[in-house]
Amino acid sequence: MATTSPAAAAAATAAVTTTRKLTGYDFYRRVLKSAKHIVAPMVDQSEHTWRLLSARYGSHMAYTPMLHARLFSENAEYRSEFFSTSEEDRPLIAQFCANDPETLLRAAKLIEDQCDAVDINLGCPQGIAKRGHYGSFLMEEWDLIYKLVNVLHENLAVPVTCKIRVYPEVEKTVEYAKMLEKAGCQLLTVHGRLREQKGHNTGMADWSKIKAVKEAVSIPVFANGNILYYEDIQKCIDATGVDGVMSAEGNLYNPAIFGNIHPPVWQMAEEYLALCRQYPTPPSMVRGHLFKIFRSCINDYPDQRDQLAKAVKMDQFESVTAQLRAVLEPIAQASSWDVTVPSSEIPNDANGYKKLPSWVCQPYMRDPMEVAAKQAQDAVAEPREDDAVLTPEEREAKLAEEAQRREELVKARQERKLAKRKRKEVQKEREAVTKKTSGRGVSCTKCFNISSIKCAQGLCKNCCSETLKQNAIGLHARGITIDAMKDQAVVEDLQVECPAHGKGWKLMVPYSAAQPDATAMPAEAAPAEPAQA
Ligand SMILES: Cc1cc2nc3c(=O)[nH]c(=O)nc-3n(C[C@H](O)[C@H](O)[C@H](O)COP(=O)(O)O)c2cc1C
Incomplete structure (x- = not known):
């Protein structure tokens, strides 16, 4: 009797899978419902709750934050922490970063029945992507990229899509896009910036390269970059001919960007928080969103800004939002500004803002x-015109004040750099220790136990608890025991929680203040991808 080899059986299944699923424009029209307004993949920010809020305000579909394929395939805790969805959260494309086809396939298989397509991040330009060898740092390895795309195309029940950056040469960018299409990519997002365009060098996206790609391929194309206001969406479609337009930062600072309005900040914050009550969301994500929603005014209210920086619980987020509403709403009521006027009808100034x-x-x-430091420096070197009316003493005082401000700016920058270096060193150490534990997981920064990926300090339960205890004693008791502190009620009021390990010890100061490096996250566990990926 003839038997079928496992390889042949797999090939047969693959063939069935490939023929059954929709491709290209059929997929775009029937599954993605011809989406034009797309919420970008954003680490820590395009989470389930945010996608639902954006959908209420005009987004047609969304991407998950980038998920780390290896961690996703191996670690159930990572999966439940970084991915969740619901019936209303569709169409949805789940994005992965990866550099190994088999690992990518394993991860994608775990999610294929909860999303409409799987996207490969080929655009991340951050240092973490360089170290992890993924994102835009695969742009020189077309063979590998072909395999990554093709393995999903051949074996996944849903289509594979890609998100790329452009090359300096338009011809190479077009060839790249064609190669992806040939590998099986069914929809392509082109972020019109180079790998080098990030941080202070972000600059403008090049729509002409997006147009060239759109004209060269037969699959649907989304454009990404230069979308500040609603009207930019149509401008981009007119300029490039793309099928849809993706927004990241524009959507974060105005979740209603796709709805063509600029709603009051407190309204968006309240709606988002109400959704977070329904769908629990990690505090770091909530905090990140509220800072961005309130970005235009939060610095005018330092008390609330500080409260927000320390907030970890829903009622704390809600309290800050209520306080800001209480001060902002009367200002809004006293003004003649009409929030219902469509964004596209509000005129732009000479700079387009x-x-x-x-x-x-x-x-x-x-x-x-x-820019700020340079401005302060220039001001010291060269008195401005309006300084001419000052007396020599006044000018001297002003110059001294400005010099001090500049010094503070420089000092703040140095401190940030130092903190970053320290974080990097810790990360390196952890990676080394992780290797020693044969990749069983991320190691505790203090011992060889496996840490929780959620612990802000990357510690295991014992070390986390011990650290909190030591801080309590060191900071407040100076030799007094925790029990004595409890008796004196000095530790009763403020609740402190490690996001992973719960209460542990109650301290007089927030956990983040007791732990100056509390923002440091395990590199792989939370692949940070700031502003431009
Ligand atoms: C907070 C944040 C997180 C991001 N995370 C991702 C990500 O997970 N995957 C990805 O492909 N791009 C990521 N990006 C890049 C955006 O998807 C987008 O390509 C980039 O910000 C340019 O679009 P914009 O001009 O609309 O901001 C991120 C951007 C931001 C601001």
Whole structure:
């Protein structure tokens, strides 16, 4: 009797899978419902709750944050922490970073029945992607990229899509896109920036390269980059001919960008928090979103800003939002600004920006540190015209003040650099220790136990508890025992929680203050991808 080899059986299954699923424009029209407004993949920010909020305000579909294929395939805790969805959260594309086809396939198989397609992140330009060898750092390895795309195309029940950055040469960018299409990619998102365009060098996206790609391939194309306001969406479609437009930062600072309005900041915050009550969301994500929603006005309210920075519980987030509403709403009521006016009807200034009141959601224009420091420096070197009316003493005092401000700016920058270096060192150490544990997981930064990926300090339960205890004693008791502190009620009021290990010890200071490096996250567990990926 003839038997079928496992390889032949797998090939047969693959063939069935490939022929059954929709491809290209059939997939785009029937499954993605011809989506034009797309919420970008954003680490820690395009989570389930945010996608639902954006959908209420005009987004047609969304991507998950980038998921780490190896961690996703191996670690159930990582899966439940970084991926969740619901029936209303569709169409949805799940994004992975990966550099090994088999690992990618294993991860994608675990999610194929909960999303409409699986995307490969080929655009991340951050240092963490360089170290992890994924994202835009695969752009020189077309053979590997072909295999990554093709393995999903051949074996997955849903289509595979890709998100790329462009090369300096338009011809190479077009060839790249064609190669992806040939490998089986069914929809392509082109972020019109180079790998080098990040941080202070972000600059503008090049829509002409997106147009060239769109003209060269037969699959649907999404454009990404340069979308500040609603009207930019149509401008982009007109300029490039793409099928849909993706927004990341524009959507974060104004979740209603796709709805063509600039709603009051408190309204968006309240709606988001109500959704978080329904769908529990990690505090770090909630905090990140609230800072961005309130970006245009939060610096005017330092008390609330500090409270928000320390908030870890829902009622704390809600309290800050209520306080901000209490101060902002009267300002809004006293103003003649009409929030129902469509964004596209608000005129732009000469630079293309809209002048909006600080209490409405709006795009954030960066003023990089360097620019601020340079401005202060220039001011010291060369008195401005309006300084001419000052007496010599006044001018001297002003110059001294400005010099001090500049010094503070430089010092703050140095401190940030130092903290970053320290975090990197810790990360390196951890990676080394992780190797020693034969990849069983991320190691505790203090011992060889496996840490929780959620612990802000990357510690195991014992070390986390011990650290909290030591801090309590060191900071407040100076030799007094924890029990004595409890008796004196000094540790009763403030609740402190490690996000992974629960209460542990109650301290007089927030956990983050007791742990100066509390923002350090395990490199692989939470692949941070700031502003531009
Ligand atoms: C907070 C944040 C997180 C991001 N995370 C991802 C990600 O997980 N995957 C990805 O492909 N791009 C990521 N990006 C990049 C965006 O998807 C997008 O390509 C980039 O921000 C340019 O779009 P924009 O001009 O609309 O911001 C991220 C961007 C931001 C701001």
